[in-house]
Amino acid sequence: MKDIKIAIxxxxxxxxxxxxxxxxxxxxxxxxxxxxxxxxxxxxxSYAVDVPxxxxxxxxxxxxxxxxxxxxxxxxxxxxxxxEFILKALEAGKTVVSANKDxxxxxxxxxxxxxxxSGAGFYxxxxxxxxxxxxxxxxxSMQANSIREVYGIVNGTTNYILTKMDxxxxxxxxxxxxxxxxxxxEANPESxxxxxxxxxxxxxxxxxxxxxxxxxxKIYCEGITKLTKADIAIGRELGYVVKLLAIGKKxxxxxxxxxxxxxxxxxxxxxxxxKGSFNAIxxxxxxxxxxxxxxxxxxDFPTASALVSDMVYAVHNAGHPRYATFDNRYEADQVKFNNxxxxxxxxxxxxxxxxxxxxxxxxxxxxxDVSIESxxxxxxxxxxxxxxxxxxxxxxxxQDLRDAVKEIQELEAVVGTVNCIRVEK
Amino acid sequence: MKDIKIAIxxxxxxxxxxxxxxxxxxxxxxxxxxxxxxxxxxxxxSYAVDVPxxxxxxxxxxxxxxxxxxxxxxxxxxxxxxxEFILKALEAGKTVVSANKDxxxxxxxxxxxxxxxSGAGFYxxxxxxxxxxxxxxxxxSMQANSIREVYGIVNGTTNYILTKMDxxxxxxxxxxxxxxxxxxxEANPESxxxxxxxxxxxxxxxxxxxxxxxxxxKIYCEGITKLTKADIAIGRELGYVVKLLAIGKKxxxxxxxxxxxxxxxxxxxxxxxxKGSFNAIxxxxxxxxxxxxxxxxxxDFPTASALVSDMVYAVHNAGHPRYATFDNRYEADQVKFNNxxxxxxxxxxxxxxxxxxxxxxxxxxxxxDVSIESxxxxxxxxxxxxxxxxxxxxxxxxQDLRDAVKEIQELEAVVGTVNCIRVEK
Numbered sequence: 138m139k140d141i142k143i144a145i146x147x148x149x150x151x152x153x154x155x156x157x158x159x160x161x162x163x164x165x166x167x168x169x170x171x172x173x174x175x176x177x178x179x180x181x182x183s184y185a186v187d188v189p190x191x192x193x194x195x196x197x198x199x200x201x202x203x204x205x206x207x208x209x210x211x212x213x214x215x216x217x218x219x220x221e222f223i224l225k226a227l228e229a230g231k232t233v234v235s236a237n238k239d240x241x242x243x244x245x246x247x248x249x250x251x252x253x254x255s256g257a258g259f260y261x262x263x264x265x266x267x268x269x270x271x272x273x274x275x276x277x278s279m280q281a282n283s284i285r286e287v288y289g290i291v292n293g294t295t296n297y298i299l300t301k302m303d304x305x306x307x308x309x310x311x312x313x314x315x316x317x318x319x320x321x322x323e324a325n326p327e328s329x330x331x332x333x334x335x336x337x338x339x340x341x342x343x344x345x346x347x348x349x350x351x352x353x354x355k356i357y358c359e360g361i362t363k364l365t366k367a368d369i370a371i372g373r374e375l376g377y378v379v380k381l382l383a384i385g386k387k388x389x390x391x392x393x394x395x396x397x398x399x400x401x402x403x404x405x406x407x408x409x410x411x412k413g414s415f416n417a418i419x420x421x422x423x424x425x426x427x428x429x430x431x432x433x434x435x436x437d438f439p440t441a442s443a444l445v446s447d448m449v450y451a452v453h454n455a456g457h458p459r460y461a462t463f464d465n466r467y468e469a470d471q472v473k474f475n476n477x478x479x480x481x482x483x484x485x486x487x488x489x490x491x492x493x494x495x496x497x498x499x500x501x502x503x504x505x506d507v508s509i510e511s512x513x514x515x516x517x518x519x520x521x522x523x524x525x526x527x528x529x530x531x532x533x534x535x536q537d538l539r540d541a542v543k544e545i546q547e548l549e550a551v552v553g554t555v556n557c558i559r560v561e562k
Numbered sequence: 563m564k565d566i567k568i569a570i571x572x573x574x575x576x577x578x579x580x581x582x583x584x585x586x587x588x589x590x591x592x593x594x595x596x597x598x599x600x601x602x603x604x605x606x607x608s609y610a611v612d613v614p615x616x617x618x619x620x621x622x623x624x625x626x627x628x629x630x631x632x633x634x635x636x637x638x639x640x641x642x643x644x645x646e647f648i649l650k651a652l653e654a655g656k657t658v659v660s661a662n663k664d665x666x667x668x669x670x671x672x673x674x675x676x677x678x679x680s681g682a683g684f685y686x687x688x689x690x691x692x693x694x695x696x697x698x699x700x701x702x703s704m705q706a707n708s709i710r711e712v713y714g715i716v717n718g719t720t721n722y723i724l725t726k727m728d729x730x731x732x733x734x735x736x737x738x739x740x741x742x743x744x745x746x747x748e749a750n751p752e753s754x755x756x757x758x759x760x761x762x763x764x765x766x767x768x769x770x771x772x773x774x775x776x777x778x779x780k781i782y783c784e785g786i787t788k789l790t791k792a793d794i795a796i797g798r799e800l801g802y803v804v805k806l807l808a809i810g811k812k813x814x815x816x817x818x819x820x821x822x823x824x825x826x827x828x829x830x831x832x833x834x835x836x837k838g839s840f841n842a843i844x845x846x847x848x849x850x851x852x853x854x855x856x857x858x859x860x861x862d863f864p865t866a867s868a869l870v871s872d873m874v875y876a877v878h879n880a881g882h883p884r885y886a887t888f889d890n891r892y893e894a895d896q897v898k899f900n901n902x903x904x905x906x907x908x909x910x911x912x913x914x915x916x917x918x919x920x921x922x923x924x925x926x927x928x929x930x931d932v933s934i935e936s937x938x939x940x941x942x943x944x945x946x947x948x949x950x951x952x953x954x955x956x957x958x959x960x961q962d963l964r965d966a967v968k969e970i971q972e973l974e975a976v977v978g979t980v981n982c983i984r985v986e987k
Contacts, residue, residue, distance in 0.1 A: 159706075162707070162708070162848075162849070166706065169705065169773055170705055268849070270703030270704075274698070277695075277702065277871070278687070278868070278871045279871065280587075280591055280594065280595055280875075281584075281591065283587070348594055407832075407835070410835070422693075423587075423863075424863040424867035424870075425694075425863070425867045426858050426863070426864060427857065428694065428855070429854075429856040429857065430854070431832070431853065431856070432850060432852065433851050433852070436851075438851075439850045441706070441849060442704070442706045442707055442849035443703070446702070446704065446705050449705040450702055450703075450705075457878075
């Protein structure tokens with residue numbers, strides 16, 4: 138039996154989940170893995186669960202200077218002081234497990250270097266997909282594959298909002314308010330609804346999948362705040378469901394395209410049926426082909442499950458930590474990022490209901506090499522002068538599409554904002 | 563760089579897949595994992611791919627006596643001589659990776675003991691779910707979970723047949739013949755269509771999920787050969803899709819129920835939409851909740867992907883092999899198996915079209931504590947004396963249902979076979 142003492146930094150929902158889960162599963166983990174995990178210290182400003190006073194550390198030094206503690210779980214979130222605390226723990230030779238996608242995705246090289254210097258382990262399965270063991274799978278099960286694509290629904294809050302908008306025909310701001318009231322969205326929802334959280338996760342996921350460093354700022358990011366119930370309803374009519382997808386592709390020439398944006402996918406696609414706060418991640422591997430993982434992407438116990446799993450895994454691999462893709466990876470400056478990807482587009486706007494408008498718009502698209510697959514033009518309602526115009530394009534270059542849209546937006550006959558949603562099949 | 567020489571036993575589809583995959587991915591695996599895999603020897607009666615003559619071993623001894631070879635991949639299939647060859651390799655201290663669910667599920671204790679004696683590794687990710695890394699996930703990512711359920715579609719051939727029967731309204735024997743002609747089903751399809759292959763896989767899957775030995779002969783097994791297009795069509799009308807499921811449940815009292823049989827599942831269930839030769843496996847874990855893996859369950863490269871992954875994993879864990887659930891497990895005689903599970907039932911038969919028949923049948927069910935949820939009785943077609951009768955029950959005990967069905971089958975008014983399909987929601 139290996140006796141392992143741990144410390145938890147941050148005792149909110151997830152920290153409380155770790156604390157409870159270790160208590161509940163301690164005997165089972167002893168039985169199955171020969172490891173006795175015990176929480177020796179916690180460090181937090183506030184506590185979601187009851188913790189005996191003697192376990193509450195007064196500062197980070199009390200933890201990093203305790204030779205008995207070999208694993209530190211960081212679930213404070215945010216950049217500071219999480220980064221400083223993790224660096225101190227790693228430098229003291231303590232294995233760190235963390236769920237902090239924000240901080241890890243933006244400081245990975247520094248954290249990696251610190252772990253390597255001391256030989257400590259550093260694992261963060263919980264940072265992507267909550268309880269879904271996607272990072273372990275990429276590291277330990279896909280070694281014989283070149284991953285061509287990794288994409289999916291990695292943010293539960295936006296998926297919950299989009300599911301509600303779709304199921305109940307409601308508008309974004311309306312559903313967001315309800316989600317905030319129910320605790321499914323945060324008081325400041327920016328990180329979720331603007332796609333930032335998904336972008337952090339894609340940075341980690343794509344880095345591991347492609348064995349190349351994919352910095353956050355290389356990822357195109359567009360949130361769901363501009364989506365209307367009309368977009369979703371018309372999408373449905375055309376056979377599509379709108380989801381916020383994180384998409385990573387490695388092209389044949391080795392270049393990488395990475396993007397987070399609302400995406401129309403065929404309603405038969407497995408991702409179209411992922412409802413509420415669930416996450417689902419697809420990969421396309423050269424040997425395994427298409428594969429999907431589905432599960433709870435957040436929440437106290439699913440996330441704590443991944444963190445405790447990292448602890449057990451770290452103990453089994455102590456002395457020869459498995460650093461994910463740390464070694465031999467391509468640094469960001471060796472990677473070619475492709476910002477001019479090719480996809481199809483759904484375009485919706487309002488135009489003056491008079492002759493020649495469609496011809497003018499179609500002409501602009503044509504000039505920019507964007508070819509139209511289908512058009513839905515409805516006459517103006519009585520008493521209104523403008524009418525909705527919906528277009529779906531064939532495959533086109535992103536840059537061409539943007540140039541065309543910019544030009545169309547400036548037409549006098551175009552009275553509404555030109556909304557674009559990318560379509561993936 | 564670790565230089566690892568391997569041998570492949572069996573050079574059919576999967577053996578050929580391993581051989582090619584190692585050639586294709588050798589540089590990538592060197593780059594990512596610091597391991598150079600080389601196939602030094604092969605042993606086979608026939609070869610699906612070209613292999614230089616000098617690599618062809620004349621017998622197993624040439625392989626087990628070669629000190630350079632540290633990993634043996636067994637993909638011959640069948641019981642003999644696969645078992646003897648694996649035992650020889652393990653006893654010689656060579657790590658074995660295998661896809662042989664049939665043999666492993668029936669000889670696990672012997673193989674495990676041999677591996678432990680020599681300290682060799684023994685991995686078989688490819689035995690369940692092909693390229694889906696479900697066994698690694700159960701071992702290395704679910705340590706903080708007590709698994710309550712594991713179930714899914716684990717046989718691609720029967721799923722292909724059922725998908726065709728459903729999509730095209732065709733009968734079993736008709737679709738089977740086509741599947742055989744196309745190479746999707748074997749000339750002797752027994753192992754697939756009778757559910758034996760799914761049973762081997764469930765034995766491994768349930769053993770790992772529940773950390774208890776689940777022998778093959780403890781698993782109830784019923785194949786798809788008796789399903790008719792009528793069963794599938796009427797199921798659809800009622801909102802169900804028929805799939806061959808492998809189901810393992812751990813009840814609150816610790817007893818385990820394990821069964822393979824055609825199952826009606828609601829058409830909205832994720833498994834209902836798994837088409838053709840794909841596999842999908844659900845777990846319900848105490849911390850992570852519901853989770854699903856989806857991917858190709860068979861085929862040369864998906865299966866070879868799992869085998870090569872096992873090789874890389876074995877090298878990283880050499881000297882301290884991770885034996886899955888070998889240690890501390892509950893032996894079969896310590897496990898209580900529950901054969902009298904509770905579920906709902908779809909029942910279809912033909913009855914004489916005359917008064918009082920339904921009352922008599924309903925009375926027998928009532929006597930055996932089986933309560934009827936819904937009945938579909940259609941009048942006899944002109945010129946026919948019998949008419950189909952379809953019943954769906956509420957939750958009932960398996961044994962009660964069987965007793966009732968036996969009694970009903972003997973009624974004079976019942977002219978057809980009484981077909982039962984279990985319903986899971």
